[in-house]
Amino acid sequence: MPTITDIDTFIVGTPEGTPGGRYFLFVKLTDSEGVVGWGEAYNATFGPRVTAAMIVDAAERHLVGRDPHDVEAFFRRCYSSGFTQRPDVSMMGCFSALEMACWDIIGKHARQPVHKLIGGAVHERLRSYTYLYPATGSIYPAETAGRNVYNDPDMAAEAALAWVKRGFTAVKFDPAGPYTVLDPHQPLLTDIERSAAMVAAVREAVGTRADILFGTHGQFTPSGAARMAKAIEPYDPLWFEEPVPPDMPEAMAEFAAKTSIPVATGERLTTKYEFARLLALGAAQIVQPDLGRSGGILETKKIAAIAETHHALVAPHCYCGPIAAAANIQLAATLPNFLILEAIKDWTGFHADLINRPLVLEEGYTLVPTEPGLGVALNEEVARAHPYDGPDLHLVMEERAVQP
Helix, strand or coil: CCCEEEEEEEEEECCCCCCCCCEEEEEEEEECCCCEEEEEECCCCCCHHHHHHHHHHHHHHHCCCCCCCCHHHHHHHHHCCCCCCCCCHHHHHHHHHHHHHHHHHHHHHHCCEHHHHCCCCCCCEEEEEEECCCCCCCCCCCCCCCCCCCCCHHHHHHHHHHHHHCCCCEEEECCCCCCECCCCECCCHHHHHHHHHHHHHHHHHHCCCCEEEEECCCCECHHHHHHHHHHHHHHCCCEEECCCCCCCHHHHHHHHCCCCCCEEECCCCCHHHHHHHHHHCCCCCEECCCCCCCCHHHHHHHHHHHHHHCCCEECCCCCCCHHHHHHHHHHHCCCCCECCEEECCCCCCHHHHCECCCCCEECCEEECCCCCECCCCECHHHHHCCECCCCCCCCCCECCCCCC
16 A cells, blocks of 8 residues: 655745735645645644644654555544644644645545545535625726725625626625624624625625625624624525634524524634534534635544534635635535535636646536546646745734724
8 A cells, every 4th residue: 555755835825816815835745656645724823834844744743654545543643643632723724734635645546536435426516605805807896995895885796796697696795894813892883884784785786696695703792793693684694604703602602592694604613523512502504614724524524424413504614725625625525415615706816827727617616526636736836936935824813902
């Protein structure tokens, strides 16, 4: 059987205006038979060079010299590393990238796409949504004088309608105001007023042709989120995303009991243990694991199975690059309780440039690749031409408290 022999990492800076974060962090594994596997970490707690070194350290301790097929044993070694055995978002970001690279290698040895090896596809194409990103481009109305798709109802409605005309049946936006290191807070009345106006405008523009996904970033208290939800309930959003911080699912359950809007959450959670607790409390009806952080493909398959027992649905999160997106697609294809996939616009632009064959979106649905492994490979020439050497984290929060 093959064993892992080499590991390399790529810290790729994103061109200005590219959605998905300041940089993408990719992993390349090579086995003893020369087969290459690709992975990607959605890891934001430390800088990219530190995280890349952590990935290499985890691989050298727990993977190099071992068979990439033994994913379950690899998970237990990483999960228990350093006498932990608890959800560790940094370790799981590192592990997730390595684990999906292992599956890429496994699929290439088997000459099968990953979805064929984890239960087979129940979906040939995946309903997808996109954010209304505040970015330039022909599909967006021109941004002027501080007006953009996050704060201007007419601009948001125009952008939403443009994406719906391209085939999307759902769009997401988050007009609810800032999120800070001092959260949770009560929403300002102006934030509630703006959010309701934005949702109303988008609903009027798209009618029943598309679902509205109301995004927040865990910035509210349960009562504050309930006040916000009451204002937007008349427009029937498909979900209210991450209404409170992820550290207390009991607080999220408190909010869920106060609204008719389904609660969606999970991009900051990791492993089946955190998701199981969330679901047992009735805190969410839609889970959003991100395969670059949640524990990789097999662990997230388990998360989806736990969700299935609660009649909860799965909407894989994606705010990173195309390798994690490809892993999301392979897994989502196998899930009976799949709801919708997060796309980065229509997968064009830098996301397409970074891989050997672009992800394909047709009429609002992402097609499931049938090539072996994850179905895509990193374009190393493009990746090396866009190094990131800045000091910033992938994502940051504001430090000042929200004041009325």
